[in-house]
Amino acid sequence: MPNKKTKKEIRPRRTRLGREKLKVAIVGLTSCDGCSVSILDMGLEFIASIDHFELGDFFIVMDEKDKKVEYDVAIVEGAPLTKKNIESLKAIRQRAKFLVGIGACAHFGVIPNIKNYIDKGKAVKYQYPKTYKKVENPDIKPISEFVKVDFIIPGCPPEGKDIISVLNTIRQGILPKLLENPVCYECQMNGNECLLQKGEPCLGPVIRGGCRAVCLNSKFYCKGCRGILPGYNTKQLENKLLKLISREQLNHILQVFGIQKDWYRVQKGNK
Ligand code: SF4
Ligand code: SF4
Ligand code: SF4
Known part of the structure; x- marks a missing residue:
C-alpha cells in the first residue's frame, strides 16, 4: 500500500x-x-x-x-x-x-x-x-x-x-509534464547505432528527450534543441566530446540552439 x-x-x-x-x-x-x-x-x-x-x-x-x-x-x-x-x-x-x-x-x-x-x-x-x-x-x-x-x-x-x-x-485541468529522459533513451529504443560510440559528437546524453530522436533516426547528431535536462551535468560529456572535436567546434554546436550559456552554467552548479 x-x-x-x-x-x-x-x-x-x-x-x-x-x-x-x-x-x-x-x-x-x-x-x-x-x-x-x-x-x-x-x-x-x-x-x-x-x-x-x-x-x-x-x-x-x-x-x-x-x-x-x-x-x-x-x-x-x-x-x-x-x-x-x-x-x-x-x-x-x-x-x-x-x-x-x-x-x-x-x-x-x-x-x-x-x-x-x-x-x-x-x-x-x-x-x-x-x-x-x-x-x-x-x-x-x-x-x-x-x-x-x-x-x-x-x-x-x-x-x-x-x-x-x-x-x-x-x-482537463492538469499541469502538463515533459519527458525526463535524455534523447539517448528514444534513440536506443529506435535501434540507432550510437554516434558517440563510433567516435562522432552528439549531445543526446544530456538533452531532454521527447522528440523521438528524429535527428538520430536520420543519422544527424543531436545539437540540443530541447535544452539540457534539469539536474544533468555536462562536464563528463564535454570531456568525451573534447577528445573528438575542438572547444571552438563544441561551442559552435552549442550556439546553434542557444544552449551554450546553460552548458557552462550547470558545470558551475548554478540553477
Ligand atoms: S547517438 Fe547520441 S542520442 Fe543516440 S545513443 Fe548515442 S549519444 Fe545518445
Ligand atoms: S536536436 Fe532536437 S530534435 Fe534533434 S535529436 Fe536533439 S533534441 Fe531531438
Ligand atoms: S526557429 Fe524558432 S520559430 Fe522556427 S521552428 Fe525553430 S523554434 Fe520554432
Whole structure:
C-alpha cells in the first residue's frame, strides 16, 4: 500500500482550467513561423482537435479584432527581439490565465541568440549594411526573462501533436509534464547505432528527450534543441566530446540552439 508521500507525489498538479473548451491565442514574436506551421501540418488531425478549443488570434491564420478579449491559454512562438515584440508579449500575458512558450526560440532565442556570442554591432552591420543604424539590436533573451511562463514545449520545432496534447492536458485541468529522459533513451529504443560510440559528437546524453530522436533516426547528431535536462551535468560529456572535436567546434554546436550559456552554467552548479 502506498504511503502518504507516494500518494502525494503521483497526484497530478491542477491548473484550475479544466473545462469543455479553452479559448486559445497563438501569438508570434520574431520567428520563422515553423512552430505554428507544425500545428497546421497536422491537417485533419488539427481540424478534429480544434473542436475542443476556441481559437482567437492565430497570427499566421487570423486576427482577433477585439484586442481586449481574455484567453484561457496563450501560446507564444518566437523570441522577443524588438520593443514591439516585448510589448505584445507583456500584453498577451495580461490577457491569458496560462502562458505556454513553444519552441527553442521562445525557450532560448535560437538563431538570433547566436548574436549574443559574437560582436552584435558587427553582426547587425553585416546583415543590414545600409540600414543597420535603424535596426534594434538588443541582447537576445528567452521569453521567461520578460514574463511569467507557465510551461515550455521545447524543440525546433515541437511537433504539432505535442502542442495539441499539452492543450488537452490543460483542458482537463492538469499541469502538463515533459519527458525526463535524455534523447539517448528514444534513440536506443529506435535501434540507432550510437554516434558517440563510433567516435562522432552528439549531445543526446544530456538533452531532454521527447522528440523521438528524429535527428538520430536520420543519422544527424543531436545539437540540443530541447535544452539540457534539469539536474544533468555536462562536464563528463564535454570531456568525451573534447577528445573528438575542438572547444571552438563544441561551442559552435552549442550556439546553434542557444544552449551554450546553460552548458557552462550547470558545470558551475548554478540553477
Ligand atoms: S523554434 Fe525553430 S521552428 Fe520554432 S520559430 Fe524558432 S526557429 Fe522556427
Ligand atoms: S547517438 Fe547520441 S542520442 Fe543516440 S545513443 Fe548515442 S549519444 Fe545518445
Ligand atoms: S535529436 Fe536533439 S536536436 Fe534533434 S530534435 Fe531531438 S533534441 Fe532536437
